[in-house]
Amino acid sequence: MNQVYILFIAFVFDAILGDPRWLPHLIVLFGNSISSGEKVLNKGEKRFIKGMVLTLALVISSFIIPYYLLAQLRGINYWISDIVSIVLLFYCLANRTLINEGRAVFKTLKGEGVEAGRKRLSWIVGRDTSNLNEQQIRTATLETMSENLSDGVIAPLFYYFVLGIPGAVAYKMINTLDSMIGYKSERYVDFGKFAAKLDDIANYLPSRLTSFLMLIVARKTNGLPFVIREGKKHASPNAGYPEAALAYILNCQFGGPNVYHGKVIEKPYIGNNPRLLVDADLKTAEYVNWFSTILSCVLFGIVFYMLQS
Numbered sequence: 404m405n406q407v408y409i410l411f412i413a414f415v416f417d418a419i420l421g422d423p424r425w426l427p428h429l430i431v432l433f434g435n436s437i438s439s440g441e442k443v444l445n446k447g448e449k450r451f452i453k454g455m456v457l458t459l460a461l462v463i464s465s466f467i468i469p470y471y472l473l474a475q476l477r478g479i480n481y482w483i484s485d486i487v488s489i490v491l492l493f494y495c496l497a498n499r500t501l502i503n504e505g506r507a508v509f510k511t512l513k514g515e516g517v518e519a520g521r522k523r524l525s526w527i528v529g530r531d532t533s534n535l536n537e538q539q540i541r542t543a544t545l546e547t548m549s550e551n552l553s554d555g556v557i558a559p560l561f562y563y564f565v566l567g568i569p570g571a572v573a574y575k576m577i578n579t580l581d582s583m584i585g586y587k588s589e590r591y592v593d594f595g596k597f598a599a600k601l602d603d604i605a606n607y608l609p610s611r612l613t614s615f616l617m618l619i620v621a622r623k624t625n626g627l628p629f630v631i632r633e634g635k636k637h638a639s640p641n642a643g644y645p646e647a648a649l650a651y652i653l654n655c656q657f658g659g660p661n662v663y664h665g666k667v668i669e670k671p672y673i674g675n676n677p678r679l680l681v682d683a684d685l686k687t688a689e690y691v692n693w694f695s696t697i698l699s700c701v702l703f704g705i706v707f708y709m710l711q712s
Contacts, residue, residue, distance in 0.1 A: 410704055413492035417497070465575070502693070505685060545649060549688070556699075560696075560703060611641075620694035634646070
């Protein structure tokens with residue numbers, strides 16, 4: 404039963420604490436490791452090979468280190484091993500932070516105006532926010548909440564279910580690599596190509612599972628054909644599916660052109676109703692995020708229990 408209570412305690416900790424700024428975070432360590440490796444290797448020739456070597460070294464290390472650490476701790480005391488497992492899985496989840504960030508953008512936009520809303524949004528998205536209007540700010544926020552429900556919550560839980568704590572930690576390394584060097588900018592187009600492709604592969608199943616969970620908790624499973632059709636339009640092989648699920652749930656439209664690293668990217672629209680987004684849509688997105696996460700925990704917990712019985 405330890406896998407089950409590790410899962411639920413980590414979820415509860417994330418739901419209560421989020422990512423406190425005073426707490427040293429695993430992802431900061433990942434980011435520092437990636438940054439240090441990138442500065443040393445991302446120069447000269449054969450940048451694709453160098454980026455692949457860095458990616459594989461960091462991902463394999465992020466699996467092996469917790470694997471052997473937990474094995475050693477189990478030999479000493481199971482309680483210590485379980486406590487460390489809870490902490491590591493807690494570090495891999497980001498639902499409370501994701502929802503808090505979404506609320507912060509909407510609150511800032513409403514209370515301080517468009518310019519402040521643009522600045523607050525820039526903390527959580529990669530696109531250029533300097534010329535976005537109110538509708539575009541709300542759209543970007545909700546798109547991010549849906550996409551990162553997969554990246555930041557369901558995918559780590561999926562890899563915990565499949566490969567245990569080492570799997571969840573290794574997934575977070577893959578996702579962090581993609582967020583830092585997976586861009587198609589001049590600096591990273593070769594160096595980060597392998598990391599971006601690995602992230603695409605790692606998120607293939609979790610993104611689709613996330614979109615289905617979203618439809619279930621919203622009681623709109625009849626939207627599955629819409630999600631399959633519209634999700635394919637996105638440039639990412641994965642991000643479009645949870646975005647399409649939320650677009651169907653909210654009966655709205657996502658996508659459209661955006662500026663990334665100084666270049667205009669023509670993204671196709673997802674959904675057919677370009678209505679104005681309002682604060683109530685954020686509440687719906689919060690509900691969908693929380694209950695999709697709860698449902699995934701319950702489903703994984705049931706399977707864990709059945710396998711261990």
